[in-house]
Structure formats: structure tokens, C-alpha cells
Amino acid sequence: MTADVDTAMAHAAPPLAPGAPSSTRRRWSRLRAAIAVLVTQLAILIVFLAFWEHATPKNSAAAFMFGSPSAIAGFLGQMVRDGSLWRDTSITGMETLLGFFVGNLVGTLIGLSLWYSRFVSRVVEPFVIALGSIPIIALAPIVIIWFGTGLISKVAMSTLSVVIVALVTSYKGAVGVDPDQINLMKTLGASKFQIFRKLVVPASLTDIFAGLKLTVGFALIGAIVGEFMSSSDGLGHAIFKAGSLYVIPKVFAALVVTIALALVLTFLVGKIERLLMPWRHHV
């Protein structure tokens, strides 16, 4: 009996051996798997680009209709040289970030505080659903009338694209907290505000970050739609102008930059998530 108990104790200790050969081997095989995925992704991309390039010879109708990777690269180079790449990207990036920030801040604050009152949340629910069902693009003309054609109207478009999603995801996180956990806080003598601050807010972080990752894209869409409507710069403006002049490779060039911007912003949100929620990456 005592021997059993001793082995149980030994099992209770986690196998901590950072320098052990088995652990390095495991890390190495994980690295190899990651490399294999990356190589396959690159191969798909290269095959796709090569096919595209081959199917669209210079000065052909296909090249006019679909552009070609080399022409797109040429326009990218030109955009770097004339400074429009940096200018358009920074303007759209600024609009997106401001809309993302304001929309998520407002949406999350409202969503979390709705946890406080079952009555208020039931009252506002149909209004939230109604607002959430509006296609944001339909608001663009009004937004431009209200906020003009400058930065503010794009930030407003971006904010509107984000705010309802942020509200709904954070509210869902807050009401999804385990009732047993709330009871535990009560038996420890916690006030409603302590339950909110020490339990509900941190427990909602997972949902809030899922919302953040989703709304990076929405914020960018809002900003670009705003630029489509009326603007003199930004990536949306570049896409719109090149499209109306039938310069298809330039549309693609601006699109590539837009994708790159979206990827960088998503990556940053992921980094912040890892910084703010270290417990999720300690397994």
C-alpha cells in the first residue's frame, strides 16, 4: 500500500527535463513538421504564380483581363518608388487601426457591462440584432454626409463594421461564465463588482480575442469601403482608381498590399493575445 502511495507521489511531479534527449528530439520533429508545411505552402504559391505568368503572355488579351505576376510586381516597384505605397498603406492602416480600436473598445465595454443587468440586456437585445443586420456599406453615403470625406468618415465606417461584433462576442463571453464559478466567488464573499472584475472580465478574454481577430478584417473592409465612396488617397482609393482606368495589374498590386496589411495586423493581435493571456500557452 505504501509503495503504491509513493509511486503516486512520483507521478504527481511533472516530468521536467528541458535538457533531456527525448525533449530535444521531440522539438526537432515538431520543427521538421512546421518546415514541411511551409515548404508545401510555398510550392503551391509558386506553381500558382508560374501558371498565372505562363497563361498571360505580354500584350495578350488575357494579360489585360487578368494581369500577370510580373506586371503586378512592376506596379509594386513603381508604387514603392513614387512613395504612394507607403502613403496609401499608412493612411488605410491608420483608419483601420483607429476604427478597430474605437469599435472594439466601445463594443467590448457595452458587451461586458450588459452582464450586470439581465433586464437591460433583454431590453437592448432586439436593437442590437437589428443594428447588426445592417450592411455597413449601406451606411456609407450617410456617414460621408455626416462626417465629410476626410479621415473621420473612414474611421466611422471602420468603427461601425466592428462595434456590433465586438459587443456580441464580449457579451457572449461574459454570460458564458460557469455559474459554479460565480457561486464560488459569492461564497468567498465577493461583491458583484469583484465578481465582474476578478472573474467575468478575465473569463471573457478568450471570446474578446476571438472577436478581435475577426474584427481586424471587418475594420479593414470598413476603411476600404469608406475610401471607395470618396477619398483622394488610401489603398481603397488606389484600387478604385486603377479599376476605373482598367489597369488590372495595379488593382492586384494594391490588393496584395491590402492583404499584407491585414496579415500584419492579425499577427499583431495574436502577439498581444499571447502577451495578455500567458496561461493559455503554458501547457
Add this chain to the structure above:
Amino acid sequence: MMAQPSIHATTAATSGGTVPPLVVEHMAKSYDHHGRIVPVIADLSLTLREGEIVSIVGPSGCGKTTLLNTLCGLLVPDTGNIRWHGREVTGQPQNVGYMLQKDLLLPWRTALGNTMLGLEIRGLAAAEAEDRSRALLDQLGLHGFADHYPSTLSGGMRQRVALARTLVNEPDVLLLDEPFAALDFQSKLLLENDMLALVRKGRRSLLLITHDIEEAVSLADRVIVLSKRPTQVKAAYEIELGSDRTDVIALRERPDFSHHVRRIWADLDVVLQ
């Protein structure tokens, strides 16, 4: 109120005249299930004396958890009264620790952070809360794991942290609802032993709800058997297994241990369904 003199008489006889930390008198509780009243607890009275460990066993679905939630002030009984240290309390009783089968550790807090939760809520100075929590984690065999997140701990260790979170507030009374049911046999015995030592040393009273008769007998001074729903007390047994009750593993070897277990088993309305 009518029953008060008799309660005082029994306590005076058994625990030297002090007011017992918990007295439940003729408690009843029912639920409203789609407009139909479902009685869960019919009539329940029990007394938990100071420093006493009482186990409550009963057939599954007999309202043990309802009883516990009512005692904690999370539910309000329909009739009857609950007195903590002789006084009726509205809302959460003071100095009562509560622990469930689920460890309910907060994943974003380390073992230490989880242990400190109650002290933090009560507004104790951070340094003192940390010292007390670390000392208790050490006593529970978690030295070196204070800064680990729950996701990196085994089930037994997590339940040890949950126990530390309960004990660090120095509750007079502990209410435990099948706290070890999810653990494997060995972790369970070890944790029962450590818990028993800490509870006995602190002279705390413990009400343990369990479906494990062997656990009930090995830990408790008294075992209360509940009937099927609607619940009432069916029988109560004093468990006398010698003066040294700190080693639950040795206790299980005693011949009178299995005698107690068989008697209680016979009392439970266990039927195959």
C-alpha cells in the same frame, strides 16, 4: 423556536455547552419545475458540532447538492431554519469554506493566485495573503508549484490547490461536496489524509457530502444517511474507529471499518435501475 431548548440540551451534553457552529432544523426545499412543485428536501434536521466531521451519504439524486447550496446561502429554504453559531443568517454565512468536485480554479491565475483569491476579496494586504497562501501550499505538498498555472497541474494537484483556496480563509466550517470524486484512488487517499490532518489540527468542523461510503466512514466522526427524494434523515451512525483517526489508509484495514461500511450500505436505498 419551539425546538430550541432541546437542541441546546443535546449540545450541552455532547460538546461542553458551546453553541454548535451549524444547526439545521426541519428544513424543506422544493423546485418549481415547469409549474409543477417538485419537493427535493422534505424535512431535514442536523447538527454539526465544533471540531466534528460529519459525512452525508445518500442515494444519487437525493438532493445532497441542493442541501449544500442552501447551507451556503445560494438557495433559500422554503421552511425551517439554518443557524450558524446560533444565529440565522441571510445571504452568505461568514467563515464557511465551500469546495466542489470541480476544482473551479481560475485558469489565468497561478496556484498561488488561486489560493489568494478569498483573502484578496476580503481585502487582506497582498504580502500577508501571499505568505499565508505559500505556507499552506507547502503544507499541502505543492512546494515549488505555487507559480504554475492550473493547466500544468495534475487533477490531484489542482484539487489540492482548491483545498488550499478553501482553507487559507481559515473557515470554522467546511462544506465539501464530493471533493475527491473525480480523483484516482491513490491521489484521493493521499489528499484525504492531508485534508484530515489540516482540519483536525485547526479544530475545524467539516460537513462532507459524498456517495463513497468508504470515504464517509474513514473520514467522519458521524455518518448521516439520507433517504430517497423527498429527502429526510434516514439514519445516523457514530463511527468509532479508535482515537488515532489521522491515517485513512490504516483505518481501511480495520475489521470494524468494513462492518460500518456494510451497515450503511444496507441502509441506502440502492436499487438497480
